[in-house]
Amino acid sequence: MTVEDHSSVDDQTLVRASQRGDMAAFEELVARHRDRIYARAYSMMRNEEEAVDLSQEAWVKGWQRLAQFHGESSFGTWMTRIIINLCLDQLRKHKRQRAESIEAMDEESGGVERQMPVVTVNPTAGLERGELRQRIDQALGQLSYEHRTSLVLHEFEEMEYREIAKTMGCSIGTVMSRLFYARRKLAALLADLKNRDSV
Amino acid sequence: MDYKAQLKLQALLDGELPDGEASAATKWVARDREAASLLEELRSTRGALAGFEADVRLPESREFFWSKVEREIQRLETPAPKPARVSYFTLVRRFLVPASAVAVVLIAGLMLIPPAGSTGRTVAAEIETALADSGVFTYRDYSAGATLVWLSYPAEDEAAEIDEMGTFD
Numbered sequence: 365m366t367v368e369d370h371s372s373v374d375d376q377t378l379v380r381a382s383q384r385g386d387m388a389a390f391e392e393l394v395a396r397h398r399d400r401i402y403a404r405a406y407s408m409m410r411n412e413e414e415a416v417d418l419s420q421e422a423w424v425k426g427w428q429r430l431a432q433f434h435g436e437s438s439f440g441t442w443m444t445r446i447i448i449n450l451c452l453d454q455l456r457k458h459k460r461q462r463a464e465s466i467e468a469m470d471e472e473s474g475g476v477e478r479q480m481p482v483v484t485v486n487p488t489a490g491l492e493r494g495e496l497r498q499r500i501d502q503a504l505g506q507l508s509y510e511h512r513t514s515l516v517l518h519e520f521e522e523m524e525y526r527e528i529a530k531t532m533g534c535s536i537g538t539v540m541s542r543l544f545y546a547r548r549k550l551a552a553l554l555a556d557l558k559n560r561d562s563v
Numbered sequence: 564m565d566y567k568a569q570l571k572l573q574a575l576l577d578g579e580l581p582d583g584e585a586s587a588a589t590k591w592v593a594r595d596r597e598a599a600s601l602l603e604e605l606r607s608t609r610g611a612l613a614g615f616e617a618d619v620r621l622p623e624s625r626e627f628f629w630s631k632v633e634r635e636i637q638r639l640e641t642p643a644p645k646p647a648r649v650s651y652f653t654l655v656r657r658f659l660v661p662a663s664a665v666a667v668v669l670i671a672g673l674m675l676i677p678p679a680g681s682t683g684r685t686v687a688a689e690i691e692t693a694l695a696d697s698g699v700f701t702y703r704d705y706s707a708g709a710t711l712v713w714l715s716y717p718a719e720d721e722a723a724e725i726d727e728m729g730t731f732d
Binding site: 387391394395398399400401402403404406407412416419420423424427428482483493496497500501515518519520524525540541543544547548550551554 | 569570573574577579597600601604605607608609611612613615616617618619620621622623625628629631632633635636639
């Protein structure tokens with residue numbers, strides 16, 4: 365198969381060629397899915413450099429584990445699980461290296477999200493796409509990794525509670541609490557950003 | 564509204580409630596304004612996140628990123644060099660060189676000890692070890708007018724053999 369051929373074939377064929385050692389086929393897979401893999405890493409890590417490094421590591425691992433891929437899911441989904449696990453490992457390392465975040469302490473000390481006033485006006489209404497993205501980016505950065513990851517896995521990876529619990533190694537109840545807190549906190553942060561901008 | 568009810572609302576939004584519970588929760592939201600506004604907040608937050616990742620792009624060109632991935636794959640696939648095998652003959656020689664040096668020193672020492680019943684005359688002899696090179700021993704017997712130099716360097720052919728084989732661990 366020539367390099368030109370690769371761009372016109374489906375993922376399955378490229379995966380089979382890669383499993384036989386065809387690196388050009390694997391390069392095409394990387395080119396197709398690299399943005400998705402990076403986006404997931406960036407959403408979880410909130411750091412461009414780290415997200416690039418982890419994406420690279422994920423692709424190397426993907427190549428090494430190709431023999432284990434039997435097509436139970438799409439190749440993109442399989443690769444996404446690799447990057448999620450790498451990011452979780454990295455985030456756990458970070459957590460061990462620093463004190464608990466204020467958000468985590470909030471959650472453990474009684475759940476401030478229960479008392480937060482409901483945001484009645486949509487804080488993102490009327491925003492342009494770029495501006496909205498920037499605000500969400502800023503707000504996501506203020507969540508602890510547990511809350512942010514729960515949100516990312518649910519909203520972007522479309523995982524069910526059960527899958528998130530399995531991936532993060534916690535109970536379904538914890539996932540529900542984290543997700544609820546993350547959403548309420550995000551709504552409050554977005555409203556706060558809107559209020560600050562309007563002052 | 565208690566916390567359990569709040570989580571139930573969220574589960575309703577996420578489609579995680581069983582059918583029976585979902586229809587009961589929907590009826591409850593229809594008649595409870597507080598529940599309705601919380602559900603609306605959760606829904607709009609969810610809406611705001613939709614499509615957020617779509618604009619995120621890897622900040623490196625295809626060629627550059629792939630070159631890094633490829634280099635790392637190749638680095639990991641290159642087998643680590645095996646440690647050089649040392650021949651039996653070389654091992655024996657490596658043992659024999661220092662052993663012989665020690666033997667020479669011992670012999671020289673024994674020669675310096677005056678035999679029992681001797682006149683106690685001082686034997687004019689000395690052993691030198693060069694500080695800069697511990698592999699060289701010099702024995703001088705002034706009374707006999709003899710000098711013995713012991714070099715414990717590997718022989719030329721052995722040195723060549725070592726060079727070819729690489730470093731010993």
